[in-house]
Amino acid sequence: MKRTLHAAGALLVAGGLLATSACGGSSGKEAGGKTTVTVMTWESNATNQLIDKALAGFHDPGITVKRIDTPNGNYGDKLASLTQAKKLPDLFWCGNDTELQYTGQGLLTDWSEKLSGSADFTTGSFVPTAMKNWKTADGKIGGVPSLMNTYGIWYDIDAFKAAGIPVPAAGWTWDEMYAAADKLHKKGAKYGLVADAMTGLDAPFSLSLYSLSAGGAPFADSVNQPTEVTADATYTEGVGKLVAGIKSGAVAPPGYDISNQQSLFAAGQIPMLWSGQWLAAGFLTDKPKIKYGFAPLPQVGKAATLYDAVGICTPSYTQNADATFKVLKYLDSTVWTKVLPDSPVAVPAYTAAQDAYFDALGKAGLTTVASTVKADLDAPLTMGVRFTTQWASQSNDLITAYWPDILQGKKPLSDLQTMTDKINDVIKSNG
Amino acid sequence: MTATPDPRLRRRDKLTSDTRAAYAFMAPALIGFTVFVVYPLIRSAYFALTRYNGLTAPVFVGLGNFRRMFTTDPSFWPSVRATLLLVVLYVPLSLAIGLALAVFCNRRMRGVRVLRTLVYLPVVLPVVATITLWKFVFNPQVGLANQVLTWLHLPTSEWLSGEGSAMPSIVIVMLWSVGSTMIIFLAALQAVPTELYEAARIDGAGSRTMFFRITLPLISPIMVLQVVLQLVTALQTFNQPKILSPDGLGGPGFSTRVLMLSIYNNGFPTLGRVADFGYASAQVWVLFLVIVVVIAATARFSSVWTYSDHVS
Numbered sequence: 001m002k003r004t005l006h007a008a009g010a011l012l013v014a015g016g017l018l019a020t021s022a023c024g025g026s027s028g029k030e031a032g033g034k035t036t037v038t039v040m041t042w043e044s045n046a047t048n049q050l051i052d053k054a055l056a057g058f059h060d061p062g063i064t065v066k067r068i069d070t071p072n073g074n075y076g077d078k079l080a081s082l083t084q085a086k087k088l089p090d091l092f093w094c095g096n097d098t099e100l101q102y103t104g105q106g107l108l109t110d111w112s113e114k115l116s117g118s119a120d121f122t123t124g125s126f127v128p129t130a131m132k133n134w135k136t137a138d139g140k141i142g143g144v145p146s147l148m149n150t151y152g153i154w155y156d157i158d159a160f161k162a163a164g165i166p167v168p169a170a171g172w173t174w175d176e177m178y179a180a181a182d183k184l185h186k187k188g189a190k191y192g193l194v195a196d197a198m199t200g201l202d203a204p205f206s207l208s209l210y211s212l213s214a215g216g217a218p219f220a221d222s223v224n225q226p227t228e229v230t231a232d233a234t235y236t237e238g239v240g241k242l243v244a245g246i247k248s249g250a251v252a253p254p255g256y257d258i259s260n261q262q263s264l265f266a267a268g269q270i271p272m273l274w275s276g277q278w279l280a281a282g283f284l285t286d287k288p289k290i291k292y293g294f295a296p297l298p299q300v301g302k303a304a305t306l307y308d309a310v311g312i313c314t315p316s317y318t319q320n321a322d323a324t325f326k327v328l329k330y331l332d333s334t335v336w337t338k339v340l341p342d343s344p345v346a347v348p349a350y351t352a353a354q355d356a357y358f359d360a361l362g363k364a365g366l367t368t369v370a371s372t373v374k375a376d377l378d379a380p381l382t383m384g385v386r387f388t389t390q391w392a393s394q395s396n397d398l399i400t401a402y403w404p405d406i407l408q409g410k411k412p413l414s415d416l417q418t419m420t421d422k423i424n425d426v427i428k429s430n431g
Numbered sequence: 432m433t434a435t436p437d438p439r440l441r442r443r444d445k446l447t448s449d450t451r452a453a454y455a456f457m458a459p460a461l462i463g464f465t466v467f468v469v470y471p472l473i474r475s476a477y478f479a480l481t482r483y484n485g486l487t488a489p490v491f492v493g494l495g496n497f498r499r500m501f502t503t504d505p506s507f508w509p510s511v512r513a514t515l516l517l518v519v520l521y522v523p524l525s526l527a528i529g530l531a532l533a534v535f536c537n538r539r540m541r542g543v544r545v546l547r548t549l550v551y552l553p554v555v556l557p558v559v560a561t562i563t564l565w566k567f568v569f570n571p572q573v574g575l576a577n578q579v580l581t582w583l584h585l586p587t588s589e590w591l592s593g594e595g596s597a598m599p600s601i602v603i604v605m606l607w608s609v610g611s612t613m614i615i616f617l618a619a620l621q622a623v624p625t626e627l628y629e630a631a632r633i634d635g636a637g638s639r640t641m642f643f644r645i646t647l648p649l650i651s652p653i654m655v656l657q658v659v660l661q662l663v664t665a666l667q668t669f670n671q672p673k674i675l676s677p678d679g680l681g682g683p684g685f686s687t688r689v690l691m692l693s694i695y696n697n698g699f700p701t702l703g704r705v706a707d708f709g710y711a712s713a714q715v716w717v718l719f720l721v722i723v724v725v726i727a728a729t730a731r732f733s734s735v736w737t738y739s740d741h742v743s
Contacts, residue, residue, distance in 0.1 A: 076701060084485050101705045105486045190572070200678065255592045255683030257571055264572060390484070390705045393697070394504075401505040404594075404684050422505070 033062070035323040038089035039331070040068045040082075042075035047343055051331075054338035058330045063323045083107070086317065090324045091331065094143050094313040096133055097388035100224055102313065103142030104390075109314040110140040114325055120352070121329045129382050130309040130349040137225050143313035145349035146332050149276045149385075150376035151197065151306045153177070153298070157291040159271035163187045168272075168295035170303070170375050174210055177272075177298045178241060181250035184271040191252040194261055195274035197306075198242055199254040201386070201396050203403055204229075204419075206274075206306065208383040210238030214300035219420075223384030229423045231416040239406065239416060246407050254404035266290065280361065280369045281345040293368040296375045304381035309349050347373050391430040395423045478712035484705045496713035507714075509685030510693040513598065517689055518665040520602045525661050526654070529612030534642070536613065537620045547617070551610035558608075562674045565604045566591070569675070591675050594686045601671045601687055612657060619653035620646065648738035655733040662725050666718065667691055690718050 039055075041048060048067065055065050068089050070078050075093070082088045083102075094102070102108045112135075115123045123131050123141070130145040153168055160167045163183045168176075181192030197206040208218040216234025220226045231239070245251035265273045266288035277294065297305055312332060318324045336348045337356040344360035361370040387395055402419035405411040454461075479496060481489035500507045536547045553561060568575045569590035577587040590600045623646060631641050647654070669691040672681050680696055681688025688696075698711035 077699065080699060080706065097704065102486075105484075105705075107486060201680075255589070255594065255597075255677060257592045257677050259566070259677070260570060260573060269572065393700055393704055393707065397504065397506040400680075400682070400684055401509075425503075 034064050035062055035320045036064045036066050037091065037320070037324050037327040038066050038068055039327070040070055040078075040089045040092040042070070042093045047339065047345070050339040050342055051335060054335040055331075057334070057338070058327065060323075060326060063326060065327055086315075088315040088317075090318045091312050091314055091328055093146075093310065095310055096145075096308070096384075097386070097392070099134060099143035099311060099313050100136055100388045101390055103136050103140050107316055108142030109316050109318055109321055109324070110142060111144060111314070111325065111328075112139055112141045115141055115144070121333065121350075125351060126349045127309075127351060127377060129307045133224060133307065133309065133384065134311060143311045144328060144332055145309040145311040146336070147310055147346035148349050148377075149278065149308040149310070149346055150373045151274070151276050151297055151308075152372045152376070153193075153295045154265055154273040154275055154279060155293050155295060156265070156268055156271045157293055159184055159187070159189065159268065159290075163271075167293055168298075170296045170371070172295065172298050174213075174238065174241060174298045174300060178245045178250060181245060181272060182248055185248070185250045189269070189271050191256070191270070192250045193245070193272040193274065194252040194256060194258070194265075194270045196252075196256070196258045196261075197274050199246075199252070199256065199404065199407060201399055204399060205383055205385055207235065207238050207242065209297060209304040209306065209381075210241075210300060211235035212381045212383060213302055213304040214238075215302075218383055220384075220387065223386060224388050226387065226389065226427055228427065229420045231420045236413055236416055240413055243407055243409060243413065247409060254407050265292075277347070277369055277373050278345050280364075280366050281343050284344070284364055284366075294366075294372045295368065296372050296379075302381055303375065303379045304383065305376045305379040306385050307382045308385040311349070347377065389430070391426055394426045394430075398422050398426065475712040475715055478709050479716050480713075481709045483707075483709040483712075485708050486705065489709065492709070496710045497717075499710065500713060500717065506685055506688060506693060510681075510688050510690050513681070513685060513687060514666060514668075514689045516598050517602065517668055518662065520599065521605055521665045521668075522658070522661045524602065524606060525609055525612050526657055528606060529609050529657070530616050532609065532613040533616030533620055534646075536617055547614075550613055553608045554610040554614075558670055559674065561607065562604060562671055565607070566675055569600055591687075592677060592683060594683045597676065597683060597686045601668075601675055604671050604675065605668065612661065615653060615657060616650065619650040623649045651737040652733075655729065655737055659726055659729050662729065663722060666722050666725070669695065690714065690721075694718065 041051060043051065048069075052067060055067065058065055079088075079092065079094075079098070082092075088107075099108065103110070112123075115121070126145060127148060130148055131141075134143060134145050135141055155168050157167055160180070163180075165180045165183055168180070177193065184192035195206075197203065204219045205223070208220070210216075211232060211234040212218050214234045214237075217230050217232045219231065219235060220229045242251065246253050261270060261273060261275070262279055262282060264270045265279075266283065266286065268288075268290045274297075280294070283292070296303065312328055314321075314324055314328065332348075333350050333353050336350070336353040340348070340353075340356045341360045341363075344357055344364070344366075347357045348354055358370050358374075361367070361373075386392065398419055402411060402415055406413060406415055406419075478489060480491060480493055482492050482495070483489035532550055536543055536550065571577060571587070571589050571592050574590065576590060580587050588596050588600075591597050627645050627649075628641055631645060636644070668689055672687040672689055672692050673679060673695065676682050676687045676692075680701075681692045694711050694714045697707045697714065700706055
């Protein structure tokens with residue numbers, strides 16, 4: 001009897017130990033008085049190895065840097081569980097929306113004071129659009145932008161030649177894009193243009209580029225603190241052109257399976273693909289069969305593009321903020337200069353580190369990628385890719401309920417108004 | 432003079448110590464059940480009445496989550512519709528195919544054991560891996576399914592990418608694991624006394640008559656059990672729509688966003704979104720009540736459906 005109770009007790013203790021064993025954890029002192037700063041990324045194994053190699057170059061007698069391994073496929077789940085358990089590492093990769101929401105909840109360390117001033121790692125050291133969007137309404141900066149996604153149209157040069165169409169270039173128009181898609185489709189491509197950005201959940205924001213470029217109103221007045229969404233006449237005109245493109249078969253419809261779009265493009269089966277610069281890194285390792293290029297997104301009047309930066313965040317309970325900030329600075333500047341030459345995945349938001357990225361693209365002969373990324377960084381008009389608010393999933397459901405049906409002609413264009421009215425109700429009800 | 436102890440008292444003492452031992456042995460399971468089932472149930476009932484993101488203190492909103500669910504949430508009713516469609520498609524098909532396979536595998540013929548193994552094999556394979564393979568099979572551009580249809584000169588399908596074809600595609604994947612249904616039916620079929628068939632044969636009954644007059648009535652209690660099991664399986668389906676839908680959210684549109692996936696999306700949102708545990712908990716309770724009602728109704732009418740040979 002006693003033995004049984006002892007055994008049961010031992011089992012429970014073991015279970016408890018298992019349950020409480022930390023897999024994240026914030027900075028702390030280790031033997032010898034050194035501070036350990038923990039880092040968690042969502043990168044692939046290959047990129048993580050490059051980061052580890054770069055971090056080996058960080059020398060501070062009082063700091064040890066330890067990267068926590070995490071499966072990049074389940075990063076979101078891991079982040080959520082560590083957040084709930086209050087065991088977030090000192091530095092973790094985060095999206096703009098995570099940073100703004102967590103900062104709003106008081107979960108992150110505010111770096112605004114450390115980033116002010118005139119040293120070499122301040123708010124002025126970053127691409128202005130990126131830094132502006134990483135600040136909360138009350139001026140807090142709970143994370144620092146690291147890499148910026150830029151968007152454009154990947155195109156198959158041979159397909160364009162075969163169809164007798166000039167390849168896309170900076171300044172090309174939306175009408176030219178749809179006309180090219182139509183010709184490519186008629187020449188045998190299943191769809192001339194695959195653009196999940198125009199048919200998926202973030203599509204209403206992507207279509208803002210049409211209205212913004214034409215001098216109209218954007219879909220949302222802000223993605224961080226929106227007060228209203230609108231679908232003005234220009235915006236509706238842009239959506240109408242997309243509807244026509246889908247109807248004719250020139251543009252892939254909503255629901256198109258994008259899981260293989262990169263390999264299909266590389267195999268010459270998708271002549272035009274709306275995507276990001278990150279494909280370039282993949283094309284360097286798995287060389288496409290086709291000759292390809294990357295052009296800026298089309299315009300009506302002024303150049304307009306989407307902004308989307310990811311970054312590095314720090315929990316409010318980091319044990320040693322000074323040590324963490326030192327590692328953050330090294331990560332967000334020096335590390336990229338060492339990692340990007342081997343894996344030019346995105347342009348750093350920290351401007352002094354951008355040369356490493358552009359040099360890597362130049363060495364690889366990806367001149368159109370470099371020029372498009374530069375054009376995006378210089379674009380006078382920008383739009384966020386999605387709402388970063390806590391209630392974004394509610395607006396996403398409304399977009400899901402209306403957008404695909406409007407694009408496929410199951411609902412009239414006038415229902416854009418109904419959709420925006422309902423999203424405005426969500427905005428109002430959430431204060 | 433000493434009193435003789437009452438033997439009944441000694442037995443009660445012994446019983447008490449036996450009971451204590453029994454509770455001690457049950458303790459780990461009881462503690463586990465309390466900690467991992469009872470406590471979360473109570474907590475989720477409380478969260479269902481709050482606005483709670485898991486990061487800050489819950490705010491009491493009363494029935495606000497339920498009001499939002501039934502009136503303003505554009506995804507709730509489509510989720511209910513998707514769940515019902517899944518039930519309507521999956522439950523009858525899984526029972527019919529499972530039973531047909533069981534009848535076939537119950538024959539005495541060469542290779543029947545290999546056949547049973549092959550039918551049951553998908554059940555023991557890792558679920559996520561097989562579902563992921565199906566995703567490749569159903570890829571509209573390069574998938575095996577459309578290639579086979581092309582070879583056969585049949586029209587291809589959008590499969591998981593089409594709003595109309597996505598749910599049937601998911602049902603096909605679920606039916607891939609019909610082996611578990613088959614094995615239970617097979618056990619029931621083998622419990623039917625063979626002399627009943629022999630007697631029926633002497634009376635001139637054909638195989639169809641024997642199936643409907645002997646086999647089905649005698650396996651009807653198992654059929655009821657299977658109906659309940661398959662209903663619960665269908666109502667709690669999560670893996671297939673989560674892995675197979677193009678966006679992982681139950682698309683295209685809301686066509687495969689079943690209730691379980693809707694709950695998951697709200698409780699464990701995509702990277703960058705803050706959880707909505709309060710609303711997800713409210714949805715959990717709605718689903719729980721639906722399952723309870725379905726099981727209770729099935730149990731209530733099971734006496735009508737099942738054959739009973741007891742002599743009053």
